[in-house]
Amino acid sequence: MTDQNPGPAPPNRNLSEPDTFRAVYRAYFPRIYAYVAYRVGRQQDAEDIVADVFLRAADHATSFDYRGEEALAGWLFQIARSQVAQFYRRHK
DSSP: OOOSOOOSOOTTOOTTSHHHHHHHHHHHHHHHHHHHHHHHOOHHHHHHHHHHHHHHHHHTGGGOOOOOHHHHHHHHHHHHHHHHHHHHHHTO
16 A cells, blocks of 8 residues: 655745655645635536646745745645635636
8 A cells, every 4th residue: 555645845945946846746635635625615616626736836936935834735725715805706
């Protein structure tokens, strides 16, 4: 059996490093997807929004100051909340 969750991002590492961001993606994708899917209902919409969440995270990875897993999770979920809100504003 392979481990689907490679664990937390290493402390004091820049999220713009591909290996680090890949580990973050693998660790947080299931939680972010579940959150977004619950809020929007449709699988295709959830997939599109989650893709946008991780694209935005990648675009802003150099500005993220890693201060532990709680801060990382909060940052990713804030991006997800923002993208869900934007989805609903576009689909009024």
